[in-house]
Amino acid sequence: AQSVWGYDSDNGPDRWHENYPMAKGDKQSPIEINSKDVHHDSSLAPWHASYDPGSAKTILNNGRTCRVVFDDSFDRSVLRGGPLTGAYRLRQLHLHWGSSDDHGSEHVIDGVKYAAELHMVHWNPKHGNFARALKQPDGVAVVGIFLKVGKTPKPEMKRILAEIDNIKTKGKEAPFQHFDPSILFPKSRDYWTYHGSFTTPPCEECITWILLREPIEVSSDQMAKLRSLSKNGENEPLNPLVDNWRPLQPVKGRIVKASFK
Numbered sequence: 001a002q003s004v005w006g007y008d009s010d011n012g013p014d015r016w017h018e019n020y021p022m023a024k025g026d027k028q029s030p031i032e033i034n035s036k037d038v039h040h041d042s043s044l045a046p047w048h049a050s051y052d053p054g055s056a057k058t059i060l061n062n063g064r065t066c067r068v069v070f071d072d073s074f075d076r077s078v079l080r081g082g083p084l085t086g087a088y089r090l091r092q093l094h095l096h097w098g099s100s101d102d103h104g105s106e107h108v109i110d111g112v113k114y115a116a117e118l119h120m121v122h123w124n125p126k127h128g129n130f131a132r133a134l135k136q137p138d139g140v141a142v143v144g145i146f147l148k149v150g151k152t153p154k155p156e157m158k159r160i161l162a163e164i165d166n167i168k169t170k171g172k173e174a175p176f177q178h179f180d181p182s183i184l185f186p187k188s189r190d191y192w193t194y195h196g197s198f199t200t201p202p203c204e205e206c207i208t209w210i211l212l213r214e215p216i217e218v219s220s221d222q223m224a225k226l227r228s229l230s231k232n233g234e235n236e237p238l239n240p241l242v243d244n245w246r247p248l249q250p251v252k253g254r255i256v257k258a259s260f261k
């Protein structure tokens with residue numbers, strides 16, 4: 001039987017299309033953002049997140065990423081504005097990262113790869129539930145934040161990284177409460193936006209991407225902490241969870257808009 005999708009040679013991004021045909025679609029993510037091709041759209045409104053820290057529930061290692069899950073049973077933590085119509089509910093956040101500080105992000109900006117990329121996944125409740133929203137072009141909105149290794153790491157990342165020790169192996173989950181992810185946002189609200197897909201199977205093309213221009217800083221130790229997660233379960237050999245990023249996908253004529261000049 002086809003092994004579950006992953007990032008290894010036998011189940012990696014080049015083979016996802018065998019089980020997930022959307023992976024070969026013409027609105028796939030991630031893509032490279034070239035500033036010279038970006039359209040400044042002065043009509044793009046600012047985006048606003050109003051998150052209830054009480055909606056944070058758990059943090060888990062699913063063998064492919066580290067994910068924080070939120071209560072999305074009502075409009076409790078929502079994202080509005082920007083390119084969006086209506087309020088999108090925060091469902092989960094997760095990260096993609098590399099095996100060393102010089103790569104790991106999924107989107108690439110003018111040739112620059114960051115050490116990691118944090119995705120905050122929101123869905124449009126007008127579609128009833130997340131599974132149905134996945135099938136709609138306006139179903140999901142993901143805020144992408146780039147993580148850059150620097151000297152003055154953002155203290156707010158400490159909370160997520162402090163939990164890593166409790167979820168070292170695949171399947172581990174720990175309570176993660178009283179957390180407002182908007183503390184992770186950089187100062188600037190400048191963003192790029194374009195229409196794309198999940199960067200993991202099923203690669204549904206339901207995402208309005210909102211990529212923040214300003215990266216947040218993390219320390220090299222914090223990145224090492226992330227890389228100490230294992231893809232394997234607790235009774236299996238440690239298999240470092242690193243390089244869980246998808247390669248660049250064809251832009252296929254899509255327009256990337258910028259909220260800034």
Ligand SMILES: Cc1cc(=S)c(O)co1
Binds near residue numbers: 198
């Ligand atoms: C829903 C979802 C979105 C992305 S981008 C991902 O990596 C996993 O799950």
Ligand SMILES: [Zn+2]
Binds near residue numbers: 094095096119199200
């Ligand atoms: Zn993602």
